[in-house]
Amino acid sequence: MSDEALTDVQRELVAHARGLAAGFSLDYWHEKDEKAEYPWEFVKAFSAAGLLGVLVPEQYGGLGLGVTEAALVLREVAASGAGTSGASAIHFYVFPPGPIIHHGSDEMKQRVLPAVAAGELLMAFGVTEPTAGTDTSRITTRAVRVDDHWEISGQKVWTTNAQNASHILLLTRTSPRDDARPLDGMTLFFVPLDREKCTVRVIHKLGRAAVDSNEVFIDGLIGTDQDVVGEVGQGFKHLLSGLNPERIVLAMEAVGIGLAALRLATDYAKQRVVFDHPIGSYQAIAHPLARSWAELHAAELMALHAAALFDQGLPCGPETNAAKYLAADAGFKACDAALQTHGGFGYAREYHIERLWREARLFGLAPVSQEMALNYLSERALGLPKSY
Ligand SMILES: Cc1cc2nc3c(=O)[nH]c(=O)nc-3n(C[C@H](O)[C@H](O)[C@H](O)COP(=O)(O)OP(=O)(O)OC[C@H]3O[C@@H](n4cnc5c(N)ncnc54)[C@H](O)[C@@H]3O)c2cc1C
Structure with missing residues (x-):
């Protein structure tokens, strides 16, 4: 769609994103891909410009804009030649925080969202599991109540960013699967990715080597009630x-x-x-x-x-x-x-x-x-x- 059809705010945003992305050459991306290096310089340029918080409400330090604006920014990133090497790096600040924006407690929003918008908190997104595939109701990573906290064990696969992320948004089973309501009984946690309890192993893949994907083996990871996003059992x-x-x-x-x-x-x-x-x-x-x-x-x-x-x-x-x-x-x-x-x-x-x-x-x-x-x-x- 031509830029003329956009609103003033959108046109300005597109020009801003286009200008920033143009500062990173095809050779930069080639090198990041060859060396499988995270494009931190690129992420820093976008965080300094305030664009990582495009969807984060203004009261938490973001721009508070809509999906249209987020989509236009990420189109520009990919279209610059950064491809998914650049788009995925920005994407992971924009989308995984969604459940926190919409379902997190006020305390969690205050604690997490300003840091995400400022590019200071990198998160991983742990839903997919090797044995469940597209049928998310079959996940087996479980969170068990022990005294006043939860203990989480299981395995995730394809977890993007887990090499560097400080936190993970993690989908777990907190009740056994019920054939009548297979998508109930899952709970979403936003927890520190504690390396003492999680082993992270990189997956060598066809493309986008700059942005890592991983197997994550979880053994006794601790989650508190404050780490639960939304309601217990309603994570999916x-x-x-x-x-x-x-x-x-x-x-x-x-x-x-x-x-x-x-x-x-x-x-x-x-x-x-x-x-x-x-x-x-x-x-x-x-x-x-x-x-x-x-x-x-x-x-x-x-x-x-x-x-x-x-x-x-x-x-x-x-x-x-x-x-x-x-x-x-x-x-x-x-x-x-x-x-x-x-x-x-x-x-x-x-x-x-x-x-x-x-x-x-x-x-x-x-x-x-x-x-x-x-x-x-x-x-x-x-x-x-x-x-x-
Ligand atoms: C590079 C990369 C990054 C990723 N990052 C993340 C991440 O950060 N976090 C995360 O949680 N996941 C991530 N994923 C996982 C991704 O979401 C899954 O790979 C995807 O959902 C498909 O699941 P699967 O690989 O288990 O395929 P499967 O479910 O095993 O499916 C295999 C094939 O069967 C087909 N199939 C299955 N069921 C049906 C059906 N009912 N009808 C027709 N066809 C069917 C599928 O379409 C597919 O072609 C990532 C994957 C990749 C490759």
């Missing part, structure tokens, strides 16, 4: 309220990464001469790029539509899932078309396309797979019977 419901906004923003990150790839590809297609003509003059090269332009902009409109509904307090489930599905697909296809445009050089790291291509693949898998987005649409938009 508290998480649900953050799922739609997160998917909207991820859709915009996927659009951003696709736009970055498209920009690199069109520059290359204008300059690279083969058989006496720039390759961009060949329709076999131009049309996939043109198709990607159309698909990315259509996905972006769906995401902004979903964001507008959400920010007005209106139902937005189908639009959100459609946006996530379309953007994940369009983002990866744009990176793939960009790679093809570069011919053999697309395979070389120094052209930066292969990093974006590897990173863009993630949006089809996490935080929710394309299949689960389509399951949602089958059931909720089309009224078909639930298939699982």
